[in-house]
Amino acid sequence: MTRSDETLLEVRDLQIEFSTEEGRVAVLCGLSYALPKGRVLAVVGESGSGKTVHALSILHLLPPTAYIGGGEIRYKGKNLATLGEKELRQIRGNKISMIFQDPAASLNPVLTVGEQLTEALLAHRNISKEQALQKAVLLLEKVGIAEAEKRLDEYPFQFSGGMCQRVMIAMALALEPDVLIADEPTTALDVTVQAQILRLMKELQKESGMSAVFITHNLAVAAEVADEVLVLYAGKCLEQASAEQLFKNPLHPYTQGLLNSLAPLHRKADTLPVIAGYPPVPRREIIGCPFAPRCPFAFEKCRQHCPPLFEENGRKTRCWLREDRK
Ligand SMILES: Nc1ncnc2c1ncn2[C@@H]1O[C@H](COP(=O)(O)OP(=O)(O)OP(=O)(O)O)[C@@H](O)[C@H]1O
Ligand SMILES: [Mg+2]
Known part of the structure; x- marks a missing residue:
């Protein structure tokens, strides 16, 4: 550097x-x-x-x-x-956003993945719920989750460990952090x-x-x-x-x-x-x-x-x- x-x-x-x-x-x-x-x-x-x-x-x-x-x-x-x-x-x-080791523990078990993804967007961006949901679909697609729209209504327990970590990455990237x-x-x-x-994170980071x-x-x-x-x-x-x-x-x-x-x-x-x-x-x-x-x-x-x-x-x-x- x-x-x-x-x-x-x-x-x-x-x-x-x-x-x-x-x-x-x-x-x-x-x-x-x-x-x-x-x-x-x-x-x-x-x-x-x-x-x-x-x-x-x-x-x-x-x-x-x-x-x-x-x-x-x-x-x-x-x-x-x-x-x-x-x-x-x-x-x-x-x-600045953070991703932790244990994705299952970091996600809220009683909220759907869509609710969690849109929560941050709605809190920090002046957008409608509809727009936040659209963005959430794009984010899930970006981290390689198929049938993203359907999966928005699912709960973390319906995702595998790797998929939960993809959701965490999507959440961390939702607001386009600098760090x-x-x-x-x-x-x-x-x-x-x-x-x-790792490959996904490196790609998204670049x-x-x-x-x-x-x-x-x-x-x-x-x-x-x-x-x-x-x-x-x-x-x-x-x-x-x-x-x-x-x-x-x-x-x-x-x-x-x-x-x-x-x-x-x-x-x-x-x-x-x-x-x-x-x-x-x-x-x-x-x-x-x-x-x-x-x-x-x-x-x-x-x-x-x-x-x-x-x-x-x-x-x-x-x-x-x-x-x-x-
Ligand atoms: N609540 C606490 N009270 C006292 N000491 C603590 C507490 N939490 C962590 N420590 C101490 O702080 C030091 C650093 O802990 P830290 O969790 O940052 O390590 P780490 O490098 O992340 O380890 P790991 O690879 O296990 O995650 C350790 O010696 C740990 O014992
Ligand atoms: Mg540690």
């Missing part, structure tokens, strides 16, 4: 904390990225690395015990982190359906020119969709690079480990592949590099001090091995 690209969404030094019985726990520690118009950023990380919490914070959807402890979330220059609920409502779903945030949108689906949905933050624990998924990849580990970005750089030449030992044991997408690669050990539990402050306990190259300094993000050739790597390579 070059500087001349128009940045739509910029996250600067974002900190997210939970208040727990044991006190404050930081789960995201200084995340930064810039998402230009029309580009896809994949945020990749193991379970608990902070992917969802980061996504929820953007649209003020964090659970009540979590809060933004610092940093900014800028959308077209406005800091969403400090924006009032009323203003944010104009952005949520309209300019789509997709949190593991294909994880709950079986492998063939997963590939279809066609509409919207930007997307695509959250996944699967590097193979990131390879399918992303222009840029950010590897998150224990709430910290360990590596950020263009997809091309990252997959050709991963610099962080963690990314290298992930790539080495990566199964291709058509085989089931549901969980992140095995690197010995576990990520740290975010209970107390981590001294040193969070990956050091699992890193085959760790030396004394890694255990004492957390490295900063070293920049080289437009990419960033949080690793002391990159210190003198600039």
Whole structure:
């Protein structure tokens, strides 16, 4: 991503904390990225690395015990982190929309698919019910649902998991957002359906020119969709690079480990592949590099001090091995 690209969404030094019985726990520690118009950023990380919490914070959807402890979330220059609920409502779903992992749980079981699709259109656009229904049919056709008109009157339980996710995509696209945030949108689906949905999302994203933050624990998924990849580990970005750089030449030992044991997408690669050990539990402050306990190259300094993000050739790597390579 070059500087001349128009940045739509910029996250600067974002900190997210939970208040727990044991006190404050930081789960995201200084995340930064810039998402230009029309580009896809994949945020990749193991379970608990902070992917969802980061996504929820953007649209003020964090659970009540979590809060933004610092940093900014800028959308077209406005800091969403400090924006009032009323203003944010104009952005949520309209300019920035979100798709979640479990489509069945995200759809309302007692409303028909048509009612749900038209609800957002009627709330944000000055159109008649008839026009909203027409648009809903077009949207369902766009996401590959046959006999769309008939299916508008059906309820979510009458749709398969893959079809529900198509409906969710249609809903997310209904208001032609600038930014789509997709949190593991294909994880709950079986492998063939997963590939279809990824292809569909990529097509629609290209066609509409919207930007997307695509959250996944699967590097193979990131390879399918992303222009840029950010590897998150224990709430910290360990590596950020263009997809091309990252997959050709991963610099962080963690990314290298992930790539080495990566199964291709058509085989089931549901969980992140095995690197010995576990990520740290975010209970107390981590001294040193969070990956050091699992890193085959760790030396004394890694255990004492957390490295900063070293920049080289437009990419960033949080690793002391990159210190003198600039
Ligand atoms: N309600 C909560 N109270 C305290 N800690 C929480 C709460 N929800 C999440 N966390 C912690 O925040 C951290 C980040 O969680 P998050 O859900 O963002 O991870 P994730 O990367 O999305 O993982 P997954 O791949 O499992 O979805 C985790 O360590 C988790 O334990
Ligand atoms: Mg998650």
